[in-house]
Every structure is written in structure tokens, then in C-alpha cells.
Amino acid sequence: MKNNTMESVSNRQLKNNTSFGQVVRNSFTMAYRGLLKIRRTPEQLFDVTLQPIIFTLMFTYIFGGAISGNVKDYLPVIIPGILVQTVISTSIVTGVQLREDMDKGVFDRFKSLPIARIAPLAGALLADNIRYAIATVLTFVMGYIMGYRPDGGLGYVAIAGLLVIVCSWAISWIFAFFGVIARTASSVQGISMLVLFPLTFLSNAFVPVETMPNWLQWFVKFNPVSHLVTAVRELANSGTIGTDFGISLIGAAVIVVIFAPITVRAYMRRA
Amino acid sequence: MKYINRKITFPENGDWAVEARGLVKTFGDNRAVDGVDLNVRAGTIYGVLGPNGAGKTTTIRMLATLLRSDEGSARIFGHDVVKEAQIVRQLIGVTGQYASVDESLSATENLVIFSRLLGLGRAESKRKANELLEEFGLTEAAKRPLKNFSGGMRRRLDLAASLITQPPLIFLDEPTTGLDPRTRNQMWETIRRLVMMGSTVLLTTQYLQEADELADRIAVIDRGRVVAEGTVDELKASVGNSSLQLRLKNTQDMENARQTVERVLQVQSNVSSEGVKIIAPMADANRVTDLLLAFRESGIQLAELSVQKPTLDEVFLNLTGHGVEDTVDLPGESGEVGEVGI
Numbered sequence: 001m002k003n004n005t006m007e008s009v010s011n012r013q014l015k016n017n018t019s020f021g022q023v024v025r026n027s028f029t030m031a032y033r034g035l036l037k038i039r040r041t042p043e044q045l046f047d048v049t050l051q052p053i054i055f056t057l058m059f060t061y062i063f064g065g066a067i068s069g070n071v072k073d074y075l076p077v078i079i080p081g082i083l084v085q086t087v088i089s090t091s092i093v094t095g096v097q098l099r100e101d102m103d104k105g106v107f108d109r110f111k112s113l114p115i116a117r118i119a120p121l122a123g124a125l126l127a128d129n130i131r132y133a134i135a136t137v138l139t140f141v142m143g144y145i146m147g148y149r150p151d152g153g154l155g156y157v158a159i160a161g162l163l164v165i166v167c168s169w170a171i172s173w174i175f176a177f178f179g180v181i182a183r184t185a186s187s188v189q190g191i192s193m194l195v196l197f198p199l200t201f202l203s204n205a206f207v208p209v210e211t212m213p214n215w216l217q218w219f220v221k222f223n224p225v226s227h228l229v230t231a232v233r234e235l236a237n238s239g240t241i242g243t244d245f246g247i248s249l250i251g252a253a254v255i256v257v258i259f260a261p262i263t264v265r266a267y268m269r270r271a
Numbered sequence: 272m273k274y275i276n277r278k279i280t281f282p283e284n285g286d287w288a289v290e291a292r293g294l295v296k297t298f299g300d301n302r303a304v305d306g307v308d309l310n311v312r313a314g315t316i317y318g319v320l321g322p323n324g325a326g327k328t329t330t331i332r333m334l335a336t337l338l339r340s341d342e343g344s345a346r347i348f349g350h351d352v353v354k355e356a357q358i359v360r361q362l363i364g365v366t367g368q369y370a371s372v373d374e375s376l377s378a379t380e381n382l383v384i385f386s387r388l389l390g391l392g393r394a395e396s397k398r399k400a401n402e403l404l405e406e407f408g409l410t411e412a413a414k415r416p417l418k419n420f421s422g423g424m425r426r427r428l429d430l431a432a433s434l435i436t437q438p439p440l441i442f443l444d445e446p447t448t449g450l451d452p453r454t455r456n457q458m459w460e461t462i463r464r465l466v467m468m469g470s471t472v473l474l475t476t477q478y479l480q481e482a483d484e485l486a487d488r489i490a491v492i493d494r495g496r497v498v499a500e501g502t503v504d505e506l507k508a509s510v511g512n513s514s515l516q517l518r519l520k521n522t523q524d525m526e527n528a529r530q531t532v533e534r535v536l537q538v539q540s541n542v543s544s545e546g547v548k549i550i551a552p553m554a555d556a557n558r559v560t561d562l563l564l565a566f567r568e569s570g571i572q573l574a575e576l577s578v579q580k581p582t583l584d585e586v587f588l589n590l591t592g593h594g595v596e597d598t599v600d601l602p603g604e605s606g607e608v609g610e611v612g613i
Contacts, residue, residue, distance in 0.1 A: 009348045009439050012361065014361050015357065015361075016356075016358045033373070033384050037373075037376065040375050040377075104373075105367055107371075108367050109365065109367075109371035111336070113360060114361040119388070
């Protein structure tokens with residue numbers, strides 16, 4: 001304010017549209033804001049750090065003997081299962097935080113700035129990838145400590161991890177949609193858990209499908225989560241990319257194609 | 272806060288910074304804003320005065336592209352707030368009633384993020400953030416998270432965030448509500464400085480004194496409508512510089528007393544909302560002597576006599592015929608908290 005003169009209105013370059021470059025730049029700035037917030041309040045990473053550790057320990061020792069005879073043989077089955085379950089449930093936070101954010105005064109400022117309307121939403125989804133990455137790495141590390149030695153090798157394990165992150169990002173659009181339309185953050189949490197629980201447990205993540213009743217097998221085999229778990233198992237345990245890999249990616253794409261537009265529309269109407 | 276040494280300019284003086292026509296916004300059954308017209312000239316401070324729930328915040332939100340009006344239209348420097356929203360956003364700064372900054376981040380981080388969003392480079396954003404922090408006396412607190420900020424510091428940061436691109440029009444929604452007198456005076460100083468540099472300021476307030484101190488023109492708004500508009504002097508003339516308040520010993524004398532007041536002082540008198548006091552604008556203090564003599568002559572006995580500065584209540588009584596009422600907080604107005612300035 002000191003020595004600079006204020007530009008008069010007629011001298012300013014004004015545009016009524018936002019360029020694609022601006023959308024990308026604004027989204028990355030919003031993602032940077034998300035990262036800063038994580039750094040400022042590291043306790044919001046409790047779920048992605050503790051859940052992989054506790055769930056991996058718990059499920060492996062509870063089910064290991066019953067399902068595979070011993071813990072070591074169960075690890076190749078459970079680690080991919082836990083990985084998918086943990087990372088997907090992490091994506092709920094996207095919706096919850098989005099709702100909390102949209103209720104705050106700072107969102108008014110974002111809305112009053114000449115930035116891409118979509119940036120706060122895109123930035124939130126972008127920043128959450130860091131959460132998926134943390135959960136993925138921790139789950140594999142826990143498995144390794146407990147004696148899991150994936151035969152596929154590090155390269156395929158990394159691909160498996162990336163696949164899970166990509167699919168979780170796609171699924172986070174569903175929760176982002178709940179986040180945008182819900183009235184309170186806790187209702188987002190509630191609805192999301194209701195969707196997520198059947199989806200992750202009615203899958204092949206923890207037990208062999210053959211042990212389930214026929215009618216349930218039909219659903220479990222159809223459940224995209226099962227395909228993702230199978231794809232991760234194939235990648236990590238044998239280093240192969242099978243049809244389930246393709247199905248998982250297609251499933252992820254379908255979710256994005258459906259939920260991205262309706263989320264964006266609902267968001268724009270409110271924003 | 273530093274002093275500015277640059278020549279004072281009024282850019283495009285005479286142009287309309289804000290032109291609003293028949294703005295209407297309904298929340299459920301409640302017509303929060305019911306046909307508001309506003310005209311604000313560039314380079315001036317315009318005050319929107321009214322009690323809680325009068326529709327001030329809703330009006331500002333519509334002008335600042337945060338809320339779409341149900342009816343009517345508004346233009347900011349000639350640009351339509353709906354059709355050219357993105358252009359309007361390049362011309363305005365908005366400081367909300369509750370801090371529109373990120374609670375979990377530090378002051379610097381907040382300003383850097385807003386600067387980055389506004390298209391400044393990394394180094395430039397840092398520089399701008401530091402410059403604004405220094406100017407608003409927040410340098411020492413720059414690294415602390417906002418949770419530990421006082422109300423005044425938060426408001427200052429909020430205002431600083433609105434000034435990154437030096438917008439020609441700044442909306443301030445109750446900039447001093449809840450501030451202590453010292454911080455309030457600092458805020459007034461800052462607002463005056465902004466206008467000296469060529470900005471236009473539209474502020475809302477519940478306090479007549481604040482509008483009096485700052486605004487060139489005032490609109491009084493009540494139940495979603497503009498009930499009076501004019502310069503501070505015009506508005507004050509309608510209530511007098513100060514008001515005379517009389518409480519009678521016998522309420523039976525009320526009618527008689529009012530007639531005497533109106534005859535001697537030659538002004539319109541009112542009965543207070545509790546119905547026990549006569550309130551009249553006092554243009555000329557000398558006439559009070561005459562009034563007291565007239566009371567003595569007609570045998571009207573006084574219980575109490577006082578002279579008070581006009582309050583929002585009286586402006587309201589005068590303009591609307593009813594006092595400031597405690598309106599229930601309604602959706603969309605929920606931000607309007609704070610006591611009514613009486």
C-alpha cells in the first residue's frame with residue numbers, strides 16, 4: 001500500500017472466464033493449502049498411520065490360523081485385503097473435511113476471489129493423495145515386519161500401491177459428493193461408513209469367497225473391491241497383471257465419470 | 272501502521288462503484304432483503320446501518336457474488352454481479368463478519384495462499400504477505416497459528432487479505448463489532464486511509480456513531496428495506512444532534528406534555544418503546560428553558576430529564592415508527608451476532 005498507486009478500474013485487465021492453466025494453478029495452490037493444514041495439525045493423520053498398523057496386526061493374528069492354517073501363509077492374502085480396505089476408508093476423510101471446510105468463513109473468501117470455482121474441490125482431492133500414499137506404505141511396511149515377502153518384487157508392489165491409490169482417489173469422488181450435499185460433517189461420516197462397510201467386508205479381502213453362501217458369492221464376485229483386491233494380490237504375490245487389473249481401472253474410471261460431474265455440479269451450485 | 276506518502280487520487284470520481292436495483296432474497300418465508308436499492312459513488316465510504324437481521328449481510332453477500340439474488344440486479348463498476356461475476360471478483364475485496372481466514376494456518380501462510388491464488392509468484396507472494404503484515408502490525412504474530420489471535424488481530428488479518436490486489440471496492444461487514452475502543456479506532460483509521468488511496472468502501476454497521484465517523488453517505492436498512500438514505504448530516508437532522516428524554520410523574524399528562532414539547536421545540540416527538548418516556552430531537556438547547564417554563568405553567572411534573580446523543584434506536588423510531596427489535600437469527604443471517612448498539 002505504501003508507495004504504489006492503485007490502478008484505476010479502467011486500466012485493469014479483466015477477464016470473465018478462467019483459463020485451463022489457471023484452473024490447474026489454483027488447484028495446486030489449494031492442494032498446497034491442504035498439505036500445510038496437515039503439517040499444522042498432524043493429528044489428522046492418526047487414521048492413516050494407526051489404522052494400517054492396528055488393522056494389519058489385528059486381522060492377521062485373529063484370522064490367520066483359522067483361514068490359512070498359520071499367520072505366515074495368511075499374509076499374502078490379508079495384506080492386499082487390508083491395504084485396499086484401509087486406503088479406501090481413508091478416502092472418506094475427503095468428504096468429511098470438504099464439508100467442514102465449506103462451513104468455514106474462509107470458504108467465503110475463496111468464493112469471493114477471482115479464482116477457478118472448482119479449485120477448492122480439486123485441491124482437496126489432490127491433497128488427499130498424500131494420505132493414501134502414507135496408508136499404502138505403512139501397510140506394506142507392517143506386512144514386511146510381520147514376515148510378508150511378496151514374490152512379485154518391489155517394482156510390482158509399487159505398481160500395486162499405485163493402483164490402490166488411483167482407485168481410492170476415484171472412490172473419494174463418491175465421498176466428496178456426500179460431503180458437498182450433506183448438511184453436517186458427521187452425517188457425511190455416517191453415510192460414508194454405511195456405504196463402505198458392506199463394500200469392503202462383502203469382498204474377498206479377508207476370507208476366501210468359496211466359504212460364503214452362494215447368493216453372497218454372487219455379490220462378492222461382482223463387488224469392484226474384490227477385483228481390486230485380486231489385482232493387488234496378483235501384482236504383489238506373483239508379479240502378473242491380470243484381467244482384474246483392467247477391471248479395477250475401468251471401475252475407477254466409471255466412478256469418476258459418474259461422480260465427478262454430479263459432485264462438481266452440486267458443488268458449483270453451492271459454491 | 273505506516274503513513275502513506277502519495278498523492279491522493281479519486282479514480283474515475285463520479286462513477287458508480289455500486290448500483291443495486293430492487294434486490295430481493297428470500298430464505299423460506301423470510302424476505303431477508305426486500306427490494307433494496309443502493310448507489311455508491313467511487314472513492315467514498317458508504318455506510319449501511321441497521322440492526323441485527325435487517326438484511327445487511329445478505330445484501331453485501333449478493334453484491335459480493337457470494338449469494339444470488341432472487342430478484343433485482345446489481346452492478347459493480349458497471350459489471351453485472353451475476354453475468355460478469357468473475358470480473359466483479361477482480362474488483363472487490365470482502366471482509367466478512369466472522370473471519371474469512373484459515374484458522375489452522377499462520378497469518379503468513381494465509382496471506383501467501385491468497386496471494387498465490389490471485390496469481391502472484393512464489394517470491395512475490397512472500398513479499399506481499401510480509402508487507403501487509405508489517406502494515407497491519409502483525410509481523411510479530413506472523414508465524415503463530417490464528418487460534419491464538421485476538422479478535423482485533425483476526426479482523427486486521429482479514430482486512431489485509433482483502434487488500435492483496437488493492438481492489439477498488441472493499442466490502443466490510445461490521446468491521447468493528449466486538450472490538451475494544453482502541454482497536455476500533457485503529458480500524459477506522461485504516462478504513463479512512465484506504466479511501467484516501469482511492470478505494471471505495473461499503474461497510475455495514477449497527478452503530479450510528481461508526482457511520483457518523485466514517486461514512487459519506489448512509490443507507491438505513493430495516494426488515495430488508497432501505498428506510499432512509501442520505502448524507503450523515505441529512506440523517507442526523509432528522510433526529511437532531513441530541514435528543515431530549517423526559518419521564519413524567521403522572522402518565523396521564525403524556526398527551527398534554529407531547530403537545531407542549533411539539534409546540535415549544537417545534538419538532539416531532541415520540542414515545543419510547545416502553546411507553547414511559549417522551550423522546551424529542553433537540554436542535555437548539557436554549558429552547559429547553561422555554562419548555563421547562565411551559566411545563567411549570569401547565570402543571571406538568573417531571574420525574575426525570577436527560578439529554579442523550581441520538582442512538583440507532585431513535586433513528587429507527589424516527590424513520591420507521593418502531594424501535595430496534597430483537598430479531599430472531601435466521602438462516603443466512605446467522606453470522607450477525609453481537610449486541611445492538613443502544
